[in-house]
Amino acid sequence: MSEISILWVDDEIDLLKPHILFLEKKGYAVTKCNNGADAIDLCEENNYDIVFLDENMPGLSGLETLSEIKSKRANLPIVMITKSEEEYIMEDAIGNKIADYLIKPVNPHQILLSLKKNLDHSRLVSEKTTSNYQQEFRKIAMDLAMVNSYKEWITVYKKLVYWELELENISDSGMVEILESQKQEANSLFFKFIKRNYQDWIQNPEEAPILSNTLFKKIIIPEVKTSKGTLLVVIDNLRYDQFNIIEKTITEYYKKQFEVPYLSILPTATQYARNSIFSGLMPLEMEQQHPDFWKNDTDEGGKNLYEKEFLEAQLQRLREDLKFEYYKITNLKSGKQLADSFNSVKENDLTVIVYNFVDMISHAKTEMEVIKELARDDKAYRSLTNSWFLNSPLLEIIQKAQKLGLKLIVTTDHGTINSKAPSKVIGDKNISSNLRYKTGKSLSYEDKEVFAIKNPKDILLPSLSMNSSFIFAKEDYFFAYPNNYNHFVKYYRNTYQHGGISLEEMIIPCAIFVAK
Structure with missing residues (x-):
């Protein structure tokens, strides 16, 4: 030196x-x-x-x-x-x-x-961080051997996310590899935990964690009723690590009151999980009670076109008389328009914004070479998310909400996982296209790599037809057809997908902030 x-x-x-x-x-x-x-x-x-x-x-x-x-x-x-x-x-x-x-x-x-x-700051921090994680590694390993409740899983996952963020800037790549290995082991055990418990939660909701369909009733509405005005921001497809990064900017304007990690329903996909949030219902109940609003996987047309109507119906069912407005932001222009006119929402009890940008990054990574380069791994994906947030109309909206004294709730509908391991699946031409779950009839698959539900009604999911079933991919697997298998695997490996069972997809944040 x-x-x-x-x-x-x-x-x-x-x-x-x-x-x-x-x-x-x-x-x-x-x-x-x-x-x-x-x-x-x-x-x-x-x-x-x-x-x-x-x-x-x-x-x-x-x-x-x-x-x-x-x-x-x-x-x-x-x-x-x-x-x-x-x-x-x-x-x-x-x-x-x-x-x-x-x-x-x-x-x-x-x-x-x-x-x-x-x-010498970087070297000293790197050495201390490495030493601290080495000690914590043993404790997390012991926790994984004993974890047996959803609350314990939330604690373990948040620890893993904390260390992922701590280790991302150190020079010791070996420590990062050890953490990745520990995350993989955690996801394997979490899959088994979900497989054992998910059906019981759906059939006995009083014993279940907070899920997508109970988030509004249990968390959001009580917070809205104790405030003169609330801004609810649902950022589609936001993982916990991404939330922790953008939270640093949010806390320049807001003080966090508390955080309620909750679990996305299965499939951990937008049309199921986000519709469930706004309707307060499971997918089968949506199909039965609101056939005009619900669309199954193989139906044509947008699958999330009626979130406002679902929310109106939920508030009526719960007998909550709240003045609310709903906005869905899918491009820069509509985000800027809302930011410019945001002061008009100050008389609302609740203003809901669904922001779709993070989900678009994950889809674009599959299709665009430049995004594959910019979001080549989880660290880069976090960085890209943070760069978007710092320069987005959403941050301007949050700043204006703070000046209006609005309470702020930030949440998401599901997370996403970097899919690396292919799992062969065979089905008829009408099975769904998602790479992390499949629904349809005559499904053939690797038993050890999926959570299979023969009768979708058992977990309150609709059936495409008689004898339809659902399968959910575990860990970081993605489904691939035998036809043109090698090309398919090469194209989709190392892309961000959602719909299956992993800590990243299922354990997601809901945080409540008050204006500084």
Whole structure:
């Protein structure tokens, strides 16, 4: 590793000789300077790793010198050192993106700590993160051996997501591979858990976790009734890791009151899960009670065209007299239009926005080479989601909601998983097209790779025809037909799919925020 080069600028630099000797013994190269003008010249001529800059100097002040150096070398870390604790000096220095702020008199160990924090931060964080995960790995492994309830699964999954985000920026790829292996084991066990319990939950709803069809009744409506106005944002196809990333921006404007992870119904696909949220019904009940609104997989036309009508019917059934408006945003133009006119919703008890962008990314990854490159793995997929959110009309809408004092609820209908393992399936020409679940008759499949429901009514799903069944892919499998098998597998491997059984698809966030 090359020697770290420091420029130290102070009009009383000779008095700092003990500090400089201390740093030189630690292996740092220190260049001394006693005025701002020379410091600016030195920074133009040399590539220093960091600058220590006195604020109170004759001639050019520290703040003036800081501004000049930053204009020429924007990424050079500068540590401001000052006798003054005046607030405006701190604010000016911070506004000029200083790396640190130290108050005189400083001791050598303070200087060393600042160097470590600014120049060795990545290595130190990486080593500590790796060490912490190694310890947590054993605890998670023990948890996986004993987990036996949906609440415990939520806890385990949130731990895995936490460590996925912690490890994504470290240099130790081995740790990331270990985490991926642990996630795979967790998904294998979670599949078995769902297979054992899902039918019981549907048939005995009082013992079930919060599912798509009970989210409104149990969580959203009670929150709406305790607020003068609520904005509900349903971001289609948002996984927990993606939610945790965009939450950092949301909390600049809102304070999180609490979070209620809940489970998507099966299939974990938009036409089932999101319609279930708004109707408060399971798919078979929707088909029976609202035949004009419900469409099965093989029916022509849009499958989510009646969410507003489903919600109206649910509110009537629950005898809730709420003034609400519903918006579905599927493109930039409609998002901007809503953002521009958003103040008009302030008299509503509830304003519902369904935002479809994240789902479009996952579909585009299958079809467009540029998106395959931009969202090549989960880390890149999170980054792309965050970039969209930071520049989207949705963030502007949330900012306006905060100014109106609206309560904010952010949730989704299901998550998605990067599908990597093909599973062969055979059926007649009328079976559904989704890659993570299939419904139809005469299905032939690998038993160990699916959760099969011979009678869809057992889990309140409609049947396409007599003798129709459902199968749900486990872990990161996706269904492929034997015909043209290799081409199909090559095309769809490493694409984001939903509809099956995985932690990523089923355990999803619902968070309640109040305006700051």
